[in-house]
Amino acid sequence: MILAVISPLFIVTVALRALPFNLLRYLKNSEFMTVLGRTMPVGVMTVxxxxxxxxxxxxxxxxxxxxxxxxxxxLLHKWRRDVGLSILGGTITYMLLVNLVF
Structure with a gap:
């Protein structure tokens, strides 16, 4: 009875983890992935x-x-055009303001 419960759970878990990798080969050179690559960073930062x-x-x-x-x-992003520096600089600025100034 335990095996009857664990087997479908195992199959679903493995399938859900493998599915994105199997779909990647179909999406790799698609226009959808190109648009997503251009718009996703801006969308994430906006959220x-x-x-x-x-x-x-x-x-x-x-x-x-x-x-x-x-x-x-x-301003950091306009100056250096480095996403990592921009995010890190903004985070450090915010943390300093909240913990030391306000």
Missing amino acids: LVVYTWYGQRESPGGFVAVAIAVAATY
């Missing part, structure tokens, strides 16, 4: 900014700390 602004309304620093950190992220 993170909106989530941060909404979630930090009543936190120490509130809107001011978030606005300064977003501005720092924007």
